[in-house]
Structures are given as structure tokens and as C-alpha cells.
Amino acid sequence: MSAAVPSSTLASPERVAALHEVEVEVGVLIRRVRRVIGERARAVHPSLLPASYLILSHVRERGPLRASALSLVFEIDKGAISRQVQHLIDLGLLAREPDPEDGRATLLSVTPAAARRLDEVSRERSALLAERLGDWPADDISMLAGSLRRYNRALEDDGDRDPRC
Amino acid sequence: MSAAVPSSTLASPERVAALHEVEVEVGVLIRRVRRVIGERARAVHPSLLPASYLILSHVRERGPLRASALSLVFEIDKGAISRQVQHLIDLGLLAREPDPEDGRATLLSVTPAAARRLDEVSRERSALLAERLGDWPADDISMLAGSLRRYNRALEDDGDRDPRC
DNA sequence: GCATATCGTTGCTGACGGCAACCAAATCCG
């Protein structure tokens, strides 16, 4: 599986140091994103929880879908999803309708009110972030996205990862 | 606050799209990292918790330091740090010594055993990751770290962020 | 020497996900 690169290069001190830097930043990122998502969530609805916000926004984008689909996408236990969804329904942000194709399933979609709030917030947020990133060209941003994607793939589970790379 | 860049460029569709990509990847990253860190933590010590692993490895690299420094670096409540540290000491991975310069503070450092285990695991891990990242040059990796750092700064709290940028 | 800030600990709470047991509907198969 190893590439045609001498292992001495692979484990060079520079690489190790750089990888450690990435780890630290990822750690900070995780905690910071949690906070930011929390703010966004509250902007959509005062008692909207951070994790629920992500689910809500995904339902908004990927149309009506089942809870089990959410569980797959977010790699989160279906029990947890079930609770998040219930929470969102209680807040009037999600709506359930029976799946015509499967009596066990229900389809989830955002309510008009939720869609409106999401749009507003998303507009404000990207304006803010865009300004904050100031002179960062779009190319650099998508390079970051690309690097993250690659890094993510490298982190994939060792054993059972799809060869969809 | 806005830079000398026309706002039309700031909110260009490319930027918005790129930023959204970054968000998606960050979401995946968060969940995936949680798993990976958990594995690594267990490799160092069976009952080492994921969050503690990051702290341990930072102490390993940045020599003896105070709990408050950890709180700053990781942007985590000092109470939480205190508990993580206690956990690590219980496991015999961290050691406390009074700070000669400040009677209130204590300096933390890794025990020889922890250093040994960390080295082993880190060697295995970076071998794996290095292989997985294949032909990614060290420069690109540190560029990723740099981009992340910058992105992190952009996410900083709106109101009270240091102008240390 | 008293007020105040800093270092660290602890208790409480809430958010969150993994796990397992469970119900109901669907599907498989003899």
C-alpha cells in the first residue's frame, strides 16, 4: 500500500512537526466551531441546540428525508438523531410526514418559518465570515476545503474504509 | 472593520461556495477526529480518555507548564482542565511539581512511562498517517496548519477578540 | 494591610452520543 516514497521522507521531523501543528489547530477548531454553531443556532431560534442546528440545516438542503438517512450522514447513533429531531419538531422547525413508500418511516422537512430563519442567519453569517477572512481569495478557501477533505480521507477508519477514494 | 476590498468580491458566489465546502469538511472532521483520538488515547493507556490525550501530548511537547496555560491553549474552562489533569495524574501519566516562581501554581510534566508510550503510539500513528498522506509534502501539511489557524482566528468571538492578529 | 487578581479545585448542570431493549412495519423464505 505504501507509495514509491522512501520511508525516511515520510517520517521526517518536518512532517511530524507539521502534523502535530495540524492536530493542535484541529483541536481548537473543534471547540471553536462548537461555540460558533451554538451562536448560529441561537440566532435561528433561542432554544435551538448546536447539534440540532446542523441537522436542521442539512434537512433544509437535502429536502425531505428519513431520520435513518441523517444517522448515516452524520455518523451519529440513531437514538441521538431521534432526540434531536424530536427537539426540532417541538420547536416547530421540522415537520414529520409518513413516508408513502414505507409505513415504518417518516419523512422530515423544514417548516416555512425555519426556512426563513435559516436563510436570514446564513446570509448574515456568510457576510460576517467573508469580511473576517478579509483578503483571503476564494481559491485559497477552496484549497483549504480540499486539504481538509484529503486529511479527512487519511483519517478514515483503517480497516473498513470504502475504496471510493 | 472592513478591508479595502469591494464587498462585491467578499460575497462572491465562489467564496460562499468555498466557505460552505469548508464547513462541510469541518463537520466530517469533527466527528472523525473524535473517533481517531479515542483510538490513540486507548493505545497509550486503556483508560485514557480522548480529551485527556490531547492535553497529555501537548504537555509532552511544550515541556513543564501550568494548568492555566493549557486552559488558554485549548480554550477550555479551567475547571475542565483541572479534571483532565487529575485524571492523567491518577493514571500515572502526568506529574505535578510546585512552581518555584509562583506558590499558587503547579507545573505539569509527563512521566517517563507516558513519554515512552506516547513515542511508541506516535511513531505508529505518524507512520500510518504519513503513509496515508502519501505524497503530501511537509510544506503542504504546514500550509494546512496555517490555513486552519487563520480560519480559526476568523471564527473568533465577534466582540472580544484580541487584536493579536 | 487591605483590596484585588490569579491559580487551581470542586459541585452542579446541561449537551451530547453510544449502547441496548423495545415496538411496529416490512421483507424474506420455507
Add this chain to the structure above:
DNA sequence: CGGATTTGGTTGCCGTCAGCAACGATATGC
């Protein structure tokens, strides 16, 4: 057809984790 198995979802329980607040102890400033 009818029982076994699978799949969608809910719920209870528990472990991990961080924020907040209150506290004791030490250091520092006026």
C-alpha cells in the same frame, strides 16, 4: 400463508465533556 429476520424509530441509561459559579490559597498593587 406464517414464522423468522431485517429495518425504522423511540426510549432509558450511562459515560464523556465543558460552562458556570463558588471557594480557598497565594500573589500583587495601592
